[in-house]
Amino acid sequence: MSTLYDKFGGEGTIAKVVDYFYELVLADDTVNTFFEHTDMEKQRQHQTKFISYALGGPNQYTGGAMSKVHQGMNLQPEHFDAIVKHLHAALAHFGVGEDDIHTALAKVESLRGDIIYK
Numbered sequence: 001m002s003t004l005y006d007k008f009g010g011e012g013t014i015a016k017v018v019d020y021f022y023e024l025v026l027a028d029d030t031v032n033t034f035f036e037h038t039d040m041e042k043q044r045q046h047q048t049k050f051i052s053y054a055l056g057g058p059n060q061y062t063g064g065a066m067s068k069v070h071q072g073m074n075l076q077p078e079h080f081d082a083i084v085k086h087l088h089a090a091l092a093h094f095g096v097g098e099d100d101i102h103t104a105l106a107k108v109e110s111l112r113g114d115i116i117y118k
């Protein structure tokens with residue numbers, strides 16, 4: 001099945017979206033503190049995985065795995081919402097249409113319950 005990930009050119013385009021998304025996240029005091037002790041390379045990897053997941057690319061996660069990696073962070077709805085907002089902005093910035101953005105956001109929403117309050 002063709003995914004948004006394929007439609008937007010796989011990793012090449014994704015890398016550009018990631019760079020932009022990364023800037024938005026780093027500039028946002030609501031969420032940037034979570035990445036304070038994360039090295040930059042790992043953080044960039046996180047953003048890449050996040051965007052790839054949203055677009056249906058490789059590395060699709062299970063709720064169980066996501067609940068484990070975010071364990072102890074006690075992420076709140078406002079943190080999750082902030083990340084979703086930046087994802088929306090980053091995709092719109094690169095001309096992704098609202099319908100496709102909606103699909104990507106729905107994908108991310110499906111993991112909310114596994115990621116917050118852990």
Ligand code: HEM
Pocket residue numbers: 031034035037038039042045046049050053061066069070075079080083108111112115
């Ligand atoms: C659908 C949503 C999300 C996905 C798919 C996702 C994916 C991941 C993955 C795969 C890891 C493991 C580390 C890695 O391999 O890069 C991770 C760690 C992490 N995530 Fe997320 N994440 C999501 C949402 C969030 C949110 C909303 C926040 C905070 C605002 C967050 C903050 C972190 C942090 C701080 C780490 C640890 C990084 C480190 O190793 O220091 N994540 N995430």
